[in-house]
Amino acid sequence: MNESIELSEILPIIAPIIVIQLILMVIALILCAKAEKTRGPKWVWVLIIIFVNLVGPIAFFIAGRRSD
Amino acid sequence: MSSTALRQKSSTEGKASISSSFSRYIVMVEKELLELVRSFKLLWVPLVFILLGIMQPVTTYYMPVILMQTGGLPEGTVIEMPMPLGAEVLAQTLQQFSTIGILVLVLVCMGTVSSERNSGAASLILVKPISVLAFIGSKWTAMLILTWGSLSTGYLASWYYTGLLIGTVPFAKMASSLLVYGLWLTFVITVTILFSSLLRSPAAAAFCAIGGTLALSLLISLFPKALGWSPGALSGFASQAVVSEITNSGRFGLAIVVTVISIAVFVLISSAVLKRSSTVD
Numbered sequence: 117m118n119e120s121i122e123l124s125e126i127l128p129i130i131a132p133i134i135v136i137q138l139i140l141m142v143i144a145l146i147l148c149a150k151a152e153k154t155r156g157p158k159w160v161w162v163l164i165i166i167f168v169n170l171v172g173p174i175a176f177f178i179a180g181r182r183s184d
Numbered sequence: 185m186s187s188t189a190l191r192q193k194s195s196t197e198g199k200a201s202i203s204s205s206f207s208r209y210i211v212m213v214e215k216e217l218l219e220l221v222r223s224f225k226l227l228w229v230p231l232v233f234i235l236l237g238i239m240q241p242v243t244t245y246y247m248p249v250i251l252m253q254t255g256g257l258p259e260g261t262v263i264e265m266p267m268p269l270g271a272e273v274l275a276q277t278l279q280q281f282s283t284i285g286i287l288v289l290v291l292v293c294m295g296t297v298s299s300e301r302n303s304g305a306a307s308l309i310l311v312k313p314i315s316v317l318a319f320i321g322s323k324w325t326a327m328l329i330l331t332w333g334s335l336s337t338g339y340l341a342s343w344y345y346t347g348l349l350i351g352t353v354p355f356a357k358m359a360s361s362l363l364v365y366g367l368w369l370t371f372v373i374t375v376t377i378l379f380s381s382l383l384r385s386p387a388a389a390a391f392c393a394i395g396g397t398l399a400l401s402l403l404i405s406l407f408p409k410a411l412g413w414s415p416g417a418l419s420g421f422a423s424q425a426v427v428s429e430i431t432n433s434g435r436f437g438l439a440i441v442v443t444v445i446s447i448a449v450f451v452l453i454s455s456a457v458l459k460r461s462s463t464v465d
Contacts, residue, residue: 128347129242136235145222170235177228178291 141165143175144180153182208314209355225292229330232288233281233338238417241279241345244268251338270351274358275423275463277342278365281335282419286397289369290376294390294400296323297380297458306384306458320455327373335366363420371399373416373448380460381454413438415446 144165148154153160161180164172217267220226243250248265268276277414297320310319343358350426375396379389388464411417421439424430 126246129245129345133238133242136231136238137390140228140235143228145429147224168236173228174232174288177224178288 137170140170140173144176148176148180151181154180156183200397205315205318209318209322212314212318213325216322217329221329226330226333229288229292230334230337233285233334234341235338236280236284237277237338237340237342239346240280240342241273244273244276245349246260247300267350269425269427270277270346270353271357273346273350274339274342274353274361274426277339277346278361278419278423278426281338281365281369282401285335285338286369286372287394289334289373290390290393293327293373293376294380294393295386296327296377297454298386298389301381301458302384307429308456316455316459317452320381320451320458323375324377324451327377328370330374331369332366335369336362339365353426361422361426364418364425365441367440368415368418368422371418371447374447378450378454378457381458413442415439415443418443 119125145162148158148161148165151158162177165176166172191270215388217226244267257345257432299304300309310316339358339362343353343355375388376393379396380386381394383389383392397416400414401419404411404414404416404420408417408420414430417439418437421430421436430436
């Protein structure tokens with residue numbers, strides 16, 4: 117059974133997933149930078165957005181910004 | 185003082201002409217859409233749905249490899265896994281939408297009415313000659329565009345990937361299940377807007393909406409025959425539509441009629457609630 121993963125075979129399938137996650141991350145970072153107030157310190161949010169995959173940006177979009 | 189005078193004036197003007205109130209409604213919808221664009225919601229919610237949709241066929245396709253890499257299996261283990269049919273993968277995608285997708289949509293939608301009431305924006309707008317129904321209706325329409333747009337792009341992406349990796353599914357089957365599932369999501373959004381106008385706190389509204397839809401789905405899985413006509417059965421019908429044929433067409437038709445009627449009633453109730461409470465304010 118030949119289960120060796122060939123990168124050239126996987127990359128076109130995985131690439132859209134990575135690109136979408138990158139776009140989400142960039143939007144979240146831009147909004148985080150522009151936000152006047154965030155719930156909790158801003159640098160924590162930046163770390164969450166960058167290091168928690170997919171859930172991090174979504175969590176910031178929903179709960180991160182404080183509107184007044 | 186002046187606001188009550190304006191309100192009385194607006195109520196007499198409200199009967200003026202249907203066309204002008206309709207054009208006001210269109211303007212309100214445009215404002216809501218602009219708000220969705222400005223907050224990037226019209227971008228990130230569809231992206232999340234596309235990601236959810238793509239993940240399902242890809243993880244199904246690579247499941248043997250993933251198990252080999254991460255499972256810590258002994259050397260030489262042969263994993264024989266039957267590759268599911270394409271339609272089954274699409275049904276699993278719908279399950280992903282039912283959990284994470286609904287959570288995201290409800291959380292996005294939870295503050296539509298209540299946060300504007302809390303900040304006072306709602307009473308500022310409603311002082312102008314705009315009917316409460318147009319106010320609620322514009323928010324409902326904008327959320328509907330967001331919901332259907334996200335669902336269709338995500339489901340189409342999933343359909344495309346499933347066809348690429350696992351097996352093709354006829355477009356008509358996919359489209360019919362998309363329509364049925366979209367109706368269910370519309371119901372969920374309407375319930376969220378209803379709770380958002382009933383309750384002051386967005387978090388409480390989201391909690392009630394998610395709890396309500398969860399309870400509905402749970403009741404349906406417990407009593408499928410007795411409650412097969414209720415809106416909650418629609419997600420099951422959507423999976424049926426893509427995997428096979430819809431078996432119980434009588435119950436299915438009833439479920440659609442009940443859902444459409446309850447959506448209309450909920451929109452009317454939320455505007456009635458808002459009308460009463462905003463005049464008290």
